[in-house]
Structure formats: C-alpha cells, structure tokens
Amino acid sequence: MTVESPAAPDAADDTPTLSQANGAAPAPPVRLDPPRPAAGPSGAGSESTSETPQGAMSAEHLSVYYGGFRAVRDVTLQIRPHAVTALIGPSGCGKTTFLRTLNRMHEVVPGARVEGDVRLDGASVYDPDVDPVQLRRIVGMVFQRPNPFPTMSIYDNVVAGLRLTGRYGRVELDQVVERSLRRAALWDEVKDKLRANGMSLSGGQQQRLCIARALAVDPEVLLMDEPASALDPIATLRIEELIAELRSNYTIVIVTHNMQQASRVSDQTAFFTMGDERAGYLVEMGDTIDIFTNPREQLTEDYVSGRFG
Amino acid sequence: MAAAVTPLPRALVRTRNEARRSIVDRFFRGLCVVAAVVGIIPPFAIIGYVVLNGASAMNLDLLTKPPRALGTGGGAVAAILGSLQLVGLATIIAVPVGVGAAVYVAEFGGRRSATIVRFAADVLVGIPSILMGIFVFTFLVLPFRHFNAFAGSVALSFLMVPVVMRTTEEIIRLVPDSLREASLALGVPRWRTVLSIVLRTGLGGILTGIMLAVARAAGETAPLLFTALGSRLVNVGSFDKPMDALPIFVFINARQPISALNEQAWGAALLLLLFVLTINILVRVRSVSRQAR
Numbered sequence: 001m002t003v004e005s006p007a008a009p010d011a012a013d014d015t016p017t018l019s020q021a022n023g024a025a026p027a028p029p030v031r032l033d034p035p036r037p038a039a040g041p042s043g044a045g046s047e048s049t050s051e052t053p054q055g056a057m058s059a060e061h062l063s064v065y066y067g068g069f070r071a072v073r074d075v076t077l078q079i080r081p082h083a084v085t086a087l088i089g090p091s092g093c094g095k096t097t098f099l100r101t102l103n104r105m106h107e108v109v110p111g112a113r114v115e116g117d118v119r120l121d122g123a124s125v126y127d128p129d130v131d132p133v134q135l136r137r138i139v140g141m142v143f144q145r146p147n148p149f150p151t152m153s154i155y156d157n158v159v160a161g162l163r164l165t166g167r168y169g170r171v172e173l174d175q176v177v178e179r180s181l182r183r184a185a186l187w188d189e190v191k192d193k194l195r196a197n198g199m200s201l202s203g204g205q206q207q208r209l210c211i212a213r214a215l216a217v218d219p220e221v222l223l224m225d226e227p228a229s230a231l232d233p234i235a236t237l238r239i240e241e242l243i244a245e246l247r248s249n250y251t252i253v254i255v256t257h258n259m260q261q262a263s264r265v266s267d268q269t270a271f272f273t274m275g276d277e278r279a280g281y282l283v284e285m286g287d288t289i290d291i292f293t294n295p296r297e298q299l300t301e302d303y304v305s306g307r308f309g
Numbered sequence: 310m311a312a313a314v315t316p317l318p319r320a321l322v323r324t325r326n327e328a329r330r331s332i333v334d335r336f337f338r339g340l341c342v343v344a345a346v347v348g349i350i351p352p353f354a355i356i357g358y359v360v361l362n363g364a365s366a367m368n369l370d371l372l373t374k375p376p377r378a379l380g381t382g383g384g385a386v387a388a389i390l391g392s393l394q395l396v397g398l399a400t401i402i403a404v405p406v407g408v409g410a411a412v413y414v415a416e417f418g419g420r421r422s423a424t425i426v427r428f429a430a431d432v433l434v435g436i437p438s439i440l441m442g443i444f445v446f447t448f449l450v451l452p453f454r455h456f457n458a459f460a461g462s463v464a465l466s467f468l469m470v471p472v473v474m475r476t477t478e479e480i481i482r483l484v485p486d487s488l489r490e491a492s493l494a495l496g497v498p499r500w501r502t503v504l505s506i507v508l509r510t511g512l513g514g515i516l517t518g519i520m521l522a523v524a525r526a527a528g529e530t531a532p533l534l535f536t537a538l539g540s541r542l543v544n545v546g547s548f549d550k551p552m553d554a555l556p557i558f559v560f561i562n563a564r565q566p567i568s569a570l571n572e573q574a575w576g577a578a579l580l581l582l583l584f585v586l587t588i589n590i591l592v593r594v595r596s597v598s599r600q601a602r
Contacts, residue, residue: 105494137496147487151509161495164505210491217495 053081054121055220055251057102057139062116064097064106071097073279074116077270079221081121084243084252086266086288088259090303093272094280095255099223102253103139104132120221137161140219144226146206148198148213155194157209161217176216183249184212185242204235208242215246222246224254228261240265259304263292271300356582363579366572371580376541382569385577387543388558392581394545395458395537395554396527399465404519406466407473408508414474415481416503427478430471439531441467446535458544458552461537468529469522476518480511517592524588528581530556555581 057079064072072094079085087095100106101114104125118125125135148157158177162168168176177194181187186208190201198209207227214222224243228236243252243265256262262269269292270285284297295301302308374384410430414423441464449460484507492502508515533539539557544550555577562574 103494105490108490108493133493133496133498135496136494140496141490141494143487143490143494145487147485147491149488149491149506149510151512160492161497164492164495164497164501213491213495 053251055138056081056121057221057251057253058119059098059101060117060119062098062101062114062118064094064101064114065112066109067111070277070279072101073275073281075272075282076116077282077285079251079253080268081220081251082248083267084247084254084265086262086269087253087255087272088257088262088269088303089272089280089283090274090308091257092278092280093274095272096225097280098272099225099253099255100141102221102223103136103141105136105141107132137165137217138219139221139223140214140217141223142207142211142214142225142227145230146203146210148201148206148209150197150199152198153195154190154198154201154209157198158212158216160213165217180212180216181209183215183246184208185238185245186212202235204231204238207231207235207239211239211242211246215250219250221251221253224252226255226257229257236261259292263288271295271297271303273299273303356586359575359578359582362575363577363582366576367579368576371573371576375543376573383573385555385558385573385580387540387553388555388577389580390543390545391458391537391540391553392527392555394548395461395465395533395552396523398459398462398548399469399526400519400523402462402466403469403473403522407470407518407522408477408515410470410474411477411481412503412508415478416507427475430474433467433471434475437531438464438468438529439534442532442535445532450536453549456536456538456551457549458537459548460535461533461552461554462548464532464536465526465529468532469526472522472525473515473518476521477511477515480514480518481507483514484510513595517595520588520592524585527588528556528585530554530560533557555584 059075059077062072062075063070075098087099089095097106102118102125106112106114114126120135120139124130125139149160152160155177156163158180159168159173162173162176178187178191181190186205189205190196190209193200198206201209207230211222211227228239231239240261243254246252247267254262254265266288268286269288271283271291272280273283275281283299284291284295286296291300292304295304370382371384372389373386374382375387376385377383410426414426418426445460445464445467449463450456488506488510489502492506493499497506533554533556537554537557538551539561540551540553542553544552558577559574559581562570562577565571
C-alpha cells in the first residue's frame with residue numbers, strides 16, 4: 001500500500017467523553033484482527049437474532065484529505081446496525097469520499113488520509129493493527145457502475161472474493177453461489193446459465209451480480225455508492241426492493257443523488273453539503289422521516305424541498 | 310418552386326490565384342501518392358522475392374536433415390531446432406522480467422521510478438543488436454572460452470524484455486480502476502488483485518506483446534554471431550555448446566560458392582519469413598477481433 005497511515009489514535013484520544021457518553025467501549029481492535037469464524041461460506045446464519053446485531057458504525061470527528069485538500073470536514077455520526085442509512089447532498093459534498101473511509105477504500109488514492117476515527121462495533125477501524133484487507137471483508141462495497149470481472153463467469157464472479165483469498169471446496173462454493181444470488185434476487189434469472197460471462201447480463205442484473213459478489217464474503221456492512229444511478233427506472237426499483245430485503249441482515253450505507261430514493265429506502269438520513277474551501281460537512285442527521293418532513297436546519301429544508309443542489 | 314438564382318457575390322468567384330493553388334495542390338498530392346507507393350513496394354517485393362526463390366528449395370530434406378559436412382544435400386533441421394530452443398529460452402527469461410517490470414511501473418512504482426524504468430526500456434530498444442551480442446560475449450562467452458547457446462538466448466532476451474515490458478504496461482493501464490477497486494473491496498490483497506484481476510484481464514494483450522517479441526527475436530542475427538555462433542551439428546538441449554539458428558544458417562550458406570547451399574539459404578529464409586509473418590498476422594487478427602467486440 002502506498003498510503004500514509006492515518007493519525008487515528010490521537011483523534012480517538014480527543015474524544016473520550018463522547019465515546020463514554022455513547023456507551024462505546026474504549027475500542028480495542030481485537031475482533032477485526034483475526035479472520036472471523038463467520039467470514040466463510042459456512043457462516044450462513046451469521047445474522048444471529050439472540051445477541052445485539054453487529055455492524056454498527058460511527059465516525060468520530062472524521063476529516064478526509066487528498067494531499068493538502070480537505071474534502072470532508074469533522075464528521076461525527078452514528079450508523080445503526082441492520083438499518084439503511086442514506087447519505088444525501090449536492091455533488092462534491094464529500095458523500096462518496098466519506099463512504100469510502102468506512103472501509104478504508106479511500107487509501108487506494110495516493111495521498112489520501114484521514115483525521116479522526118471510524119468505529120466498527122466500537123473498535124477503531126484506523127488502529128495501526130487493523131489490516132484494511134480484513135476490514136473490507138466485513139465492510140463490503142458496491143460501486144456506482146456495475147463492475148463484474150469481465151474474464152469471469154457469473155459463478156466465478158460471485159465466488160471471486162472467496163477464491164482469491166483462500167481455498168474452498170466445490171460443494172461449499174456451490175452453496176455460496178446459490179445463497180448469495182438468492183439474497184441478491186438474481187438466482188431465478190441466472191440459475192441456468194451460471195457459466196455464462198458476467199458481462200452478458202443486463203446492467204441491472206450486473207449490479208445485482210456485484211451485490212451477490214459482495215454478499216458472498218459474508219460482510220456485516222454493505223456500502224453502496226449510488227448503486228442505481230447507472231440503471232434504468234425498473235432496474236433501479238429492483239435494487240431498491242433488494243435493499244429493503246437486505247436490511248434485516250446487513251447494515252447498509254447508501255450514497256444517493258436521488259432524494260426520492262433516499263426517502264423510499266432508508267431509515268435514517270445524513271445530509272451533507274459543501275462548506276468553506278469546498279470541504280464537505282455534515283449538516284444534520286436523523287430519522288429519514290424527520291429529515292424530509294421536519295428538518296432542524298434551514299439548509300436541509302432548502303435542499304430536500306428542491307430549492308438548491 | 311425553385312427560388313431564382315441570384316448572381317454570385319464577388320467574394321465567392323474563383324480568382325486566378327485560387328486556380329493556381331488548386332494546381333499546386335494536385336501536384337503535391339500526387340507526390341504524396343508516389344511516396345506512399347514507393348513505401349509499400351519493399352515489403353511486398355521482399356516477400357515476393359523470398360517466396361519465388363525459396364519455394365523451389367523447400368523440400369522434406371530441408372526440414373528434416375542436418376547439414377552435410379561438405380558439398381550438396383542435407384538440410385536445415387539443426388537451424389530450425391536451434392532457433393526454436395534459442396527463442397524459447399529467451400522467452401522464458403524475458404517474459405517474467407518484462408511482465409514484472411511492467412507491473413512495477415504501472416501498479417506500484419512512483420512517477421519518477423516509472424519514468425526511469427520506461428526510459429531504460431526505450432534506450433534498450435534503440436541499442437543496435439550487435440552490441441547486445443558483444444556485451445553478452447564479454448561475460449558469458451569469454452569466461453568459458455567457448456561459444457554457447459545460453460549466451461545466445463540471453464542476448465535475444467535483451468531484445469525481448471523492452472518489447473514485452475512496454476506492451477504489458479500499456480495493457481495494464483487499460484484495465485479499468487473499477488475492477489481493481491471491486492477486487493480490493495472484496496478483501497482481496499493487492500498482490501492477488503494484480504495477479505488474478507489485472508493481469509488476467511489483460512492476458513490477451515500481454516500474449517500479443519510476447520508474440521511480437523518472439524517474432525522480433527526469431528529474426529535477429531547479430532546478437533547470435535558472438536554468442537550461439539551457429540553450428541553444423543544438431544544440438545538439442547546442450548545450451549553450453551554452440552547452436553545453429555535460421556538467420557545464421559541463411560547468413561553462412563548464402564555466402565558459400567556452392568549453388569545448392571545458396572538454395573538452402575533461400576529455403577531457410579522462406580521458413581523464417583513464414584514464421585514471423587504468421588505471428589504478425591495472428592497478432593493483427595487478434596487485435597482486430599478484440600476491437601470488433
């Protein structure tokens with residue numbers, strides 16, 4: 001990795017009162033470190049009902065820089081587990097940048113770094129002991145444009161995350177493929193052509209294939225960066241229905257330009273906008289119904305009512 | 310209901326100066342056509358000439374028999390097998406180096422180191438191939454006191470590395486970042502992403518680059534003169550001994566005062582031409598069909 005390691009620990013030290021007030025543990029990164037027992041094809045029912053759901057995330061005074069440019073300024077927010085959180089705001093307000101810090105995907109851009117911290121179930125994601133590769137298996141991601149691997153079949157695309165990181169038996173892989181495609185609501189359409197190239201599918205099917213691929217490594221959190229913006233309305237509707245189904249098993253964070261989409265699919269909404277020196281910041285966050293009907297901030301009301309952006 | 314044509318405004322009427330311009334234009338256009346024709350004559354003339362002279366020399370003996378010690382008869386099998394081995398070993402050496410360097414430059418290297426490696430490759434392409442032969446001669450032939458095929462392969466690999474590297478680098482850069490991100494976001498380590506996603510996606514293009522490098526190496530004579538030397542014996546697998554190659558076979562036999570040997574040189578030249586042309590045409594067909602997709 002050509003990325004500078006972020007200065008996370010200092011920022012975490014700055015906010016002991018906040019994390020204590022939230023009842024968050026001082027956050028040893030222990031459970032991020034070893035590969036989770038659940039992170040495998042056998043972890044079918046990892047979404048246990050008895051304990052509290054896993055996959056709560058939070059940002060603590062998070063700022064993101066690209067070289068000298070501050071793209072996101074001092075964001076603090078809580079992402080509820082097994083719920084859908086929408087990030088909305090005008091272009092360039094740092095929604096996508098913020099999203100990518102949640103699984104440290106911003107680090108693939110040379111010169112990108114963060115200040116502040118991101119927590120996953122209380123544990124610091126930016127602790128120096130955390131392996132970003134392991135983190136991304138727990139916090140998966142779906143991108144704006146469908147990006148199936150062009151050299152792989154549908155089957156191979158789904159199990160790519162497993163095959164490229166370990167050895168699995170044929171039977172296990174078959175099970176993962178069926179389970180993941182079913183969860184991504186694609187199984188019935190492709191079950192007879194699993195050997196066909198992933199690129200032969202329509203755009204909407206490709207995007208659901210990418211969702212199945214992300215689910216196959218059994219994440220707890222799914223980050224979606226405008227997952228329907230490249231799709232037609234019908235394919236968009238299917239993605240939205242899918243998000244509603246996935247909600248009970250996964251924590252979902254979705255960036256969207258489409259306010260109707262945010263209001264349809266999400267439980268809570270965070271509104272970002274661009275501030276001084278083009279740095280994006282969080283204006284307010286709350287239950288989606290409140291943000292759209294009774295926002296606290298005038299800026300939010302102006303945006304959701306279509307007066308700017 | 311055609312509108313009445315109004316008289317041409319003065320500004321639109323052709324002047325004498327413009328008439329002169331159009332003559333000059335036609336003249337120089339004609340010169341360009343002549344230049345283009347002159348440019349395409351050599352390749353077709355060479356191919357035609359080699360085919361005409363080589364076809365009559367092409368026979369089973371040429372393909373299957375070793376050269377006789379003296380006089381007529383015999384064939385070029387030592388040269389054919391030698392070329393395959395020399396180029397084969399050179400490919401085995403050059404591909405890992407070339408692909409590895411390309412991966413470093415395109416995926417991991419900073420801007421400055423990438424520029425340095427790329428510049429070195431461009432310099433290597435421009436160095437006359439005889440110099441590669443002399444250079445390798447000094448450290449792989451002189452110390453052992455005899456010519457050897459291994460030195461020949463090393464000299465050929467010097468020619469192949471920059472070709473493989475530059476084409477591979479171009480291809481790697483064409484692989485969209487979205488695929489790298491998709492892989493990294495699945496928790497796939499960087500090295501595995503490069504190996505299984507980036508190189509796998511660009512495999513067709515990388516193979517094309519390797520084929521071009523093979524074609525180039527197969528036709529080279531100069532790097533072999535000081536290294537593999539050439540041989541009248543069939544040499545299979547003894548890389549510590551001299552080995553024959555088709556270009557050397559052509560070079561030596563064409564200079565003999567015996568017409569049967571000159572004939573063999575033509576035959577071997579045709580073989581070489583067919584080999585190189587086939588590769589180039591395959592490459593062309595591949596890249597055309599990729600564009601069509």
